[in-house]
Amino acid sequence: MTTLALHGSSIEIAPGALASLGQRVAALHPGRRVAIVADAQVAQHYAAKALASMVASGMALGSTVGGTVAPGVFTFPAGEQHKTRDTWAKLTDQLIAAGHRRDSVFVALGGGVTGDLVGFVAATYLRGVPFVQMPTSLTAMIDAAIGGKTGVDTTAGKNLVGAFHQPSLVLIDPRLLRTLPPLQLRQGLAEAIKHGVIVDASYFAWIAASLRDILDGEIDDATAMRLVQRSVEIKVGVVAQDEREGDIRKILNFGHTIGHAIEHVTGYGIPHGDAVAIGMVAEATLAERLGLATPGLADTIATVCDAAGLPVRLPEGVAPAEIVVATRSDKKTRGGVVEYALPSALGAMAGAGSGYGTAVPEAAVLEMLQHL
Ligand SMILES: NC(=O)c1ccc[n+]([C@@H]2O[C@H](COP(=O)([O-])OP(=O)(O)OC[C@H]3O[C@@H](n4cnc5c(N)ncnc54)[C@H](O)[C@@H]3O)[C@@H](O)[C@H]2O)c1
Numbered sequence: 001m002t003t004l005a006l007h008g009s010s011i012e013i014a015p016g017a018l019a020s021l022g023q024r025v026a027a028l029h030p031g032r033r034v035a036i037v038a039d040a041q042v043a044q045h046y047a048a049k050a051l052a053s054m055v056a057s058g059m060a061l062g063s064t065v066g067g068t069v070a071p072g073v074f075t076f077p078a079g080e081q082h083k084t085r086d087t088w089a090k091l092t093d094q095l096i097a098a099g100h101r102r103d104s105v106f107v108a109l110g111g112g113v114t115g116d117l118v119g120f121v122a123a124t125y126l127r128g129v130p131f132v133q134m135p136t137s138l139t140a141m142i143d144a145a146i147g148g149k150t151g152v153d154t155t156a157g158k159n160l161v162g163a164f165h166q167p168s169l170v171l172i173d174p175r176l177l178r179t180l181p182p183l184q185l186r187q188g189l190a191e192a193i194k195h196g197v198i199v200d201a202s203y204f205a206w207i208a209a210s211l212r213d214i215l216d217g218e219i220d221d222a223t224a225m226r227l228v229q230r231s232v233e234i235k236v237g238v239v240a241q242d243e244r245e246g247d248i249r250k251i252l253n254f255g256h257t258i259g260h261a262i263e264h265v266t267g268y269g270i271p272h273g274d275a276v277a278i279g280m281v282a283e284a285t286l287a288e289r290l291g292l293a294t295p296g297l298a299d300t301i302a303t304v305c306d307a308a309g310l311p312v313r314l315p316e317g318v319a320p321a322e323i324v325v326a327t328r329s330d331k332k333t334r335g336g337v338v339e340y341a342l343p344s345a346l347g348a349m350a351g352a353g354s355g356y357g358t359a360v361p362e363a364a365v366l367e368m369l370q371h372l
């Protein structure tokens with residue numbers, strides 16, 4: 001078992017950890033009522049086990065006004081299309097009806113959509129109740145469950161409404177990756193590749209050399225632990241320095257300015273990791289064109305993303321100009337100009353000492369996208 005600490009969160013990684021969920025939640029939150037929230041797909045795989053572990057540890061569930069015991073598990077339909085204010089409202093109403101009050105703790109059991117959504121429900125519920133992240137996708141284990149960014153998408157763009165709200169516990173069981181569909185495993189790899197590019201060239205090289213071990217057949221405990229642990233260490237190392245993204249945390253957004261714009265203009269028809277892979281190649285190309293990055297960096301990133309089965313070019317039918325317009329809702333925009341977090345070399349980012357945001361004129365972004 002590996003344990004890390006971050007802004008009040010205990011982050012615990014161990015194969016088989018799901019069995020100890022109830023025990024860990026009860027130890028951190030004695031006397032609280034608990035509600036588990038999962039999307040319908042994850043619920044089919046893991047809700048019964050998670051609930052059994054809560055009940056075995058003596059955690060109480062909600063209860064309605066008439067005294068009936070409320071369900072322990074609340075579900076919503078799977079998919080980014082449901083990471084919305086509408087789902088936030090429905091879940092909030094269901095939890096209120098189930099009698100959850102300030103003495104409750106919520107558990108997000110699922111991928112990044114579930115973690116972002118349930119974290120935002122917890123952040124706003126009676127002005128804030130504690131929550132626990134039990135991530136089930138690679139994206140959630142190595143990225144979304146860590147660092148306290150919660151929120152939902154709106155029709156204007158990605159993650160535009162949300163809050164920073166740190167989970168009390170992030171319990172990671174890499175064995176849950178065994179039921180994750182290959183397409184979803186690749187989505188997480190995009191974020192792991194990002195971690196290599198922004199902080200650790202040797203981790204990038206290890207991922208490149210380990211793609212077959214990760215993607216072909218069932219991932220073994222040793223490979224899964226190494227992948228999850230190194231990415232978690234990198235994310236924790238960055239967020240520990242800058243919780244609210246005033247400075248170095250921006251580097252975790254590498255690939256996301258273009259990536260989020262792609263997700264938005266395709267109506268979330270492109271999964272997050274795919275969009276980030278294209279975004280990383282595009283933004284590294286931009287960094288090279290601006291003279292900030294080592295020539296060849298974008299090709300190196302593209303080669304590894306391609307070998308991981310991730311796309312590296314704009315999807316067919318998506319016009320560069322509409323991407324540029326969609327980038328205007330990026331949260332790193334200052335004074336009306338979008339600032340990008342750009343790499344300078346494998347394992348290093350441009351802009352240290354000046355906030356890690358590089359203001360780039362739209363004309364330069366448009367030209368780069370037209371030649372991608
Ligand atoms: N808050 C952050 O810092 C942060 C970081 C990265 C990504 N994100 C967000 O995370 C989301 C993407 O996360 P995601 O890729 O996990 O998407 P997701 O939550 O939609 O999960 C992907 C699919 O995999 C299924 N699934 C998850 N775990 C499974 C398992 N173990 N077995 C079988 N099926 C499983 C889900 O039901 C879903 O259909 C995006 O909304 C992105 O913006 C947030």
Ligand SMILES: O=C(O)C(=O)C[C@@H](O)[C@H](O)[C@H](O)COP(=O)(O)O
Nearest residue numbers: 143147149158159249252253256331
């Ligand atoms: O934790 C961070 O900080 C990140 O930027 C991690 C990203 O991988 C993640 O997709 C995040 O949700 C993007 O945040 P946003 O602030 O650009 O909405």
Ligand SMILES: [Zn+2]
Nearest residue numbers: 191256272276
């Ligand atoms: Zn991301």
